[in-house]
Amino acid sequence: MFKLVSSIIDSVFGRKRPLDVDDEDEVVEQQKKQKLEMTHRIKVTNLPVRELPAVKKYFKKLGYNRIKKAPEWDFGFITVDSEEEAQKCLQxxxxxxxxxxxxxxxxxxxxxxxxxxKFMSGSRGGKKGKRNQPTVDDKDDTRTPAEKLADQVTPLWREPYDVQLVKKNRNGTKQLMNLKRKIQGLKDVRDESQRAWAFEKGSLPCEVLDPIPSPEINGYRTKCEFTIGKNLDGEPTVGFLLGLYRDGITSVLEPSECLNVSDTAKHIARVFGDYVRKSDLPVYDRVEKTGCWRTLMTKTQSTGDVLILVQLRAADLTPERLEQEKKDLIHFWTQESGINVTTLIFQVWDGNSNGITDKAPMETLTGDGYIYENVLGCRFRLSASAFFQVNTPAAELLYAKCAEWCSIDANKKTTLLDLCCGTGTIGITMARSVDRVVGIEMVPEAIVDAKANAKLNNIENVTYYANKVEDKIDVVTGEKNEEVIAVLDPPRNGVHASVIRAVRDAEHIDRVVYISCDAKQALDNFVTLCRPQSNRFRGMPFKPTRAISVDLFPHTDHCELMIEFVRQKPNQES
Ligand SMILES: C[S@@+](CC[C@H](N)C(=O)[O-])C[C@H]1O[C@@H](n2cnc3c(N)ncnc32)[C@H](O)[C@@H]1O
Structure with a gap:
């Protein structure tokens, strides 16, 4: 017992000490014992749904810090250490x-x-979500933990790829039909001609082209964010959470069966798992909010470049111990891991939110903090935090199709407005076929990257603005005989309605190509773009003219949907 306590004290404050054989036996024994140890919990019922912070505060005042409750539950669980404490808590x-x-x-x-x-079988009492697919009775659920993880991370992996593609295409067309229905259902429309297109025959509002499959179906993800925690046997592991944390699940499983994770990323997770297991620092415990190792992010590009980001909670470490750990990490990744790491980044994060955060600085330990990727003959510099599509060959097909749709009338001057441009990928790959590109993006660091990327590719006809689209869209005023095409590639949940209103108000924008990775969430944006004019929505509305699904995420239920919207002309009949 003394040895165990002292090893825990060592592990938090002490120096690294490799396990010897006796230690290993002891650890195995300890794990067996731990599995047989009793847990003591009080299920508290008649709580309000949601209100988690208030519930936690209430029980904290009563002296109970360990409470678990999912937002949608009307119950929660208080964990205590003994039967005696449990009886008191019950009272x-x-x-x-x-x-x-x-x-x-x-x-x-x-x-x-x-x-x-219980966690594994999902019989906790929490609402069973879509992610627990396939839905079988818990007692009949013969899936291995790895299969359960695969069902969660890549829910379509059991289906042949052509069937997946049909499903994804159907999801996209469903949202297009919803757009048509919503426009039909609008009340008090002043000018019916502005929505005549929505009453044309058929359920679809525009032509829907055949979906474009991903050239790579497995191992395509260039970016992975792995959780560092304990597996079902209590061993430190680098992988994915086996379920949703909000449902009380904290076990982590290696990503070995996840089809979308590349072999390189799996290998990196595995070798870092070995490092963490040998480390004397404990893994982070999401419930107790203690421990150190939290997250490993990998970016593995088609150029062979590898970015590793290690995130650690350092609240219990002395500054000297933290410095030593950084040195150990540098030594491991450069000398021992066998991986050719281009740049190693380190983040200390003591806050409660999980995952890599923009609230804490990132420190570059090796390399210059950047890696490179090639897209459609252009070269892009990526940093740890910048957005970049995770499936490069499929992104190339998406951008090529986008360029084709924006294809440019040789008799007109053309301006491409790259709205929500991130690090500039779309505008830079199209810059040579237009007169000028104007990129607007609200994250200043992304604009620094975009400017560097334009320079890297000797592109001179681009101007970038580190602003919100809605605040800067009027920099392009549109000249005579100039076509202005906006490509809008917003985050998963679309953009605020004010962005769409600004696009409508910018009357010189003739066409919008909207790229959405979640058409259901972007539906409101589509409706705002297309609804007839009113006091709130000025500027002539747009109407959809063609759409296509491009699959960047095989085995998952995500897909990009690209829709072309054309500005209607005043008094245009349809
Ligand atoms: C899906 S990323 C697209 C990045 C880029 N188009 C690309 O392909 O790499 C969405 C970007 O929209 C930006 N964004 C979201 N709302 C914005 C707004 N109102 N104004 C400007 N940028 C915005 C985010 O910062 C993010 O970089």
């Missing part, structure tokens, strides 16, 4: 009211292993 709960609700408690005790098995 407290049964005599408590929260927001005029009389609470009720139920004592649950089971072994650690039984508790884990």
């Amino acid at each position: 407290v709960v049964n005599s408590s009211t929260f927001k005029n609700r009389q609470l009720a408690g139920e004592y649950i005790t089971e072994t650690v292993q039984e508790h884990r098995d």
Whole structure:
């Protein structure tokens, strides 16, 4: 026991010490014992759904810090250390009211292993989400943990790829039909001719072209964010969370069965798992908010460049210990890992949110903090935090199709407005076929990258603005005989309506090519772009003219949908 306690103390404050054989035996014994140890929890019922912070605060005041509750649950679980504490807690709960609700408690005790098995079978009482597919009765669920993880990360992996593509295309067309229906359903329309297109025959509002499949179906992801935690046997592991943290799941599994993760990224996760297991620093515990190792991010590009980002909680470490750990990491990644790392980045993050964050600085430990990727003959510099499409060959097909749609009338001057331009990929790959490109992006660091990328490719006809689209769109005023085409490639949930209103108000924009990676979430944007004029929505509306799905994310249910919208002319009949 003394050895175990001292190894924990060592692990937090001490120096690195490799495990010897005796230690390993002891660890195995310890793990076996741990599985048989009893857990003591009080299930608290009659809580309001959501209100998690208030619930936590309430129980904290009563002396209970370890409470778990998913937002949609009307119950929660308090964990205590012994049966005696559980009985006391039960009394407290049964005599408590929260927001005029009389609470009720139920004592649950089971072994650690039984508790884990419950998580694994999803029989926790939480609402079963889509992510637990395939939906089979828990007792009949014979899936291995790795299969469960694959079902969660790549929910379509059991289907042949052509079937996946049909499904994705159907999802895209469904949103186009919804757009038509929503425009039909608008009330108090002043000028019916502005939505005549929505009453044309057929359920679709425009031509829908055959979907474009991804050239690579497996191992295509260039960016992965791995959680560092404990696997089902309590061993430190680098991989993905086996379920949703909000459902109380904290076990991590290696990504070996995840088809979208590249062999290089799997290898990196594995070797770093070995490093973490040998480390005397503990992995981060998401429930207790203790420990050190938190996240590993990899970017593995088609150029062979590799970016590694290691995130650590350092609240318990002395500055000297932290410096030593950085040196150890540099040594490991450059001398021992066997991986040709282009740049190694380090982030200390002591806050509660999980994953790589923009709230804490990133420190470059080796290299210059950048890696490179080639897209359609152009070269791009990427930093750790910059957005970049994760499937390069499929992104090339998307951008090539976008260029084709923007293809430019040789008799006219053309301006390409690259809205939400990120690091400038779309505008730079198209810059040579237009007169000028104007890129607008609200993240200043991305604009620094975009400017560097334009320079790297000897592109001189681009201007970038580090602003919100809605604040800067009027820099392009449109000249006579000039066509202005806007490519809008916003985040997953679309953009704020004010951005779409600004696009409508910018009357010189003739066409918009909207690239959406979640058409359901972007539907409101489509409607705002196309609804007839009113006091709130000025500028002539657009109408959809063609659409195509381009699959950048095989085995998942995500897909890019690109829609061309053309500005209607005043008094145009349809
Ligand atoms: C999906 S990324 C697209 C990046 C880029 N088009 C590319 O292909 O690499 C979406 C970008 O939209 C930016 N963004 C979101 N809302 C914005 C706004 N209102 N104004 C400017 N940029 C915005 C985000 O910062 C992010 O870089």
